[in-house]
Amino acid sequence: MHRMARFEKVSEEQFYADLEKQSGLCESVRDLQIYEQIQLPRRATAGSAGYDFFLPMDLCLRPQESVRIPSGIRCHMQPGWVLTLYPRSSLGCRYHLQLDNTVGVIDADYVQAKNEGHILIQITNHSPKGETLRLSQGSAFVQGVFLSFGITEDDAASDPRSGGFGSTG
Numbered sequence: 001m002h003r004m005a006r007f008e009k010v011s012e013e014q015f016y017a018d019l020e021k022q023s024g025l026c027e028s029v030r031d032l033q034i035y036e037q038i039q040l041p042r043r044a045t046a047g048s049a050g051y052d053f054f055l056p057m058d059l060c061l062r063p064q065e066s067v068r069i070p071s072g073i074r075c076h077m078q079p080g081w082v083l084t085l086y087p088r089s090s091l092g093c094r095y096h097l098q099l100d101n102t103v104g105v106i107d108a109d110y111v112q113a114k115n116e117g118h119i120l121i122q123i124t125n126h127s128p129k130g131e132t133l134r135l136s137q138g139s140a141f142v143q144g145v146f147l148s149f150g151i152t153e154d155d156a157a158s159d160p161r162s163g164g165f166g167s168t169g
């Protein structure tokens with residue numbers, strides 16, 4: 001097994017700055033000191049591929065509602081690796097919970113971005129039965145899998161990354 005990455009929390013300032021931008025979330029957590037309780041992603045079993053990401057706050061998501069969740073997490077990776085994010089199967093099956101970008105792609109150089117590489121996770125509750133999704137703080141809600149990748153023989157990309165979500169055009 002390759003050991004090529006390290007999760008850590010973003011700074012408290014960065015976490016709350018990104019949280020402030022999410023009006024729906026902020027109402028309920030403004031006065032709570034949730035930064036201290038953020039947990040690093042972890043695997044549930046010795047053979048799991050997925051690192052569970054835990055909710056930094058309680059979540060109530062009505063049918064067809066979306067939210068961008070600041071995970072509080074950044075990830076250092078060695079070159080040649082990418083972290084991919086997917087819904088947990090249990091939530092996908094019951095609520096058809098989806099990442100709005102279908103799969104999250106966290107690049108190794110994102111950790112150097114101006115926002116400290118803060119991993120943001122945008123999800124929508126597509127419940128076919130019109131159920132509201134309620135999860136409490138600390139619940140696992142998505143999973144991250146590390147993948148290795150190759151590049152083309154004539155690849156010459158050299159620009160540094162400064163942001164995410166469309167920052168490179």
Ligand SMILES: O=c1ccn([C@H]2C[C@H](O)[C@@H](COP(=O)(O)OP(=O)(O)OP(=O)(O)O)O2)c(=O)[nH]1
Nearest residue numbers: 104105106107110119120164165166167168169
């Ligand atoms: O669910 C996600 C997906 C991406 N990102 C961050 C990490 C990633 O490295 C960066 C850029 O993502 P991506 O390359 O998928 O988006 P893009 O629209 O192509 O943006 P860019 O031009 O910044 O590469 O945004 C997240 O925080 N959460």
